[in-house]
Amino acid sequence: MDDIGRKSGHLMLITPERVFYAGLLGRPRARCSGAFNIYVAIEGGLWLTTSDGRESRAAMVALLPHVKHTIASDYRSVLSVVIEPESVCPGVLEDLSARLSGPDGKAFSDRIRAAYLALRERHAGEDFSSAEFDSLCLGEALPQRAVDPRVARAILQIGRFCGEPVTAASCAAEAGLSPSRFLHLFKEETGISFRSFRAWKRARHLLHFANQDINLAHLAQDIGYPDSTHFSHSIRRFYGLKPRAIFSGSRDLAIFRCNRTGSSGLTQEAG
Structure with missing residues (x-):
């Protein structure tokens, strides 16, 4: 992790099938991600409003792909785990969503917070597969979808x-x-x-x-x-933010990426 990212604590790990983000949430506006999203509060709680008008407050919320929602936080920053739906077997994300909102929810949120601390200590060049990502953040590797x-x-x-x-x-x-x-x-x-x-x-x-x-x-x-x-x-439709706002809020963000599905070299992009 670079010096700027280390000071701010903001980081993003990007692989073809997963993203781990720890950084600013931005102003609460409607967004509709194409992936499965898990939001975890670093401090306090999160406020979730879905397009059907339902509102909820929790320390962690999970959203299935293509669900329009607004997310707000008591704290400026948030943790987010993103899973690409085509990478896992059908039904897996629905099952995971139910588990995250059930009795095991606190264990999952604690593990994701611990994953954040572990990621802050990782270095460029380390391997990071989807299975390793899942094990770190969720405690288990999600079953991979076999695609034609x-x-x-x-x-x-x-x-x-x-x-x-x-x-x-x-x-x-x-x-x-x-x-x-x-x-x-x-x-x-x-x-x-x-x-x-x-x-x-x-x-x-x-x-x-x-x-x-x-x-x-x-x-x-x-x-x-x-x-x-x-x-x-x-960009506004998917992220609820204008491109310029995303870039403005990411100046102190350390970004790491894994270029291939499965295990590959982890490289840090220039800040």
């Missing part, structure tokens, strides 16, 4: 964010399928449409650059947004 190789290749292509934009037509051609058959297979295997999946991954990719002094218009173009308006709208 043709869909798995498309997922990898979407996650690279380099070269030409990945389209359903290009993925279908590589898979040897018609576009309609590929789109059906993709949703069957991942539980989400190709277009929605790609939109979420594009917004997720922004996290890799959140602590950098970077031209946002150029970043939007580099990760596939047609223009700054689409970029800002998409």
Whole structure:
């Protein structure tokens, strides 16, 4: 962890299938993540409001993917564990959500707080697989989903964010399928449409650059947004914050990333 991150205590570990975030929550506005989110209060409690008007207060809350919500905290910072739904077997996240809100909830929140302390002591270059991440944060490795190789290749292509934009037509051609058959297979295997999946991954990719002094218009173009308006709208929809607010609140954030699914080298990005 770098000196700035060590002083602030703010960090983010990013892997293709998981994210651990410890940092500023930002102003409470509606957000709708494409992943499973566990929020844990560092101090005090959290206030959760879902789109159906339900309100609750707890030290930890869990949200299934694509649930619109507003989260607020008694404390400026929060811990968050993010799990990509296509990486685990169907039904696993629903079961985990029930367990997190049940009698074992306090044990889970204590473990996530302990994971935060452990991550503060980790160094660049260490291996970190999804199974290791789960064991650290949840005490167990979540069962991995077996995805059709043709869909798995498309997922990898979407996650690279380099070269030409990945389209359903290009993925279908590589898979040897018609576009309609590929789109059906993709949703069957991942539980989400190709277009929605790609939109979420594009917004997720922004996290890799959140602590950098970077031209946002150029970043939007580099990760596939047609223009700054689409970029800002998409980021606000998923995160409840404007891109500029995310970057402003991440200046003291130490970011570490693991480039491959499974065990791989952990490298720190330039701040």
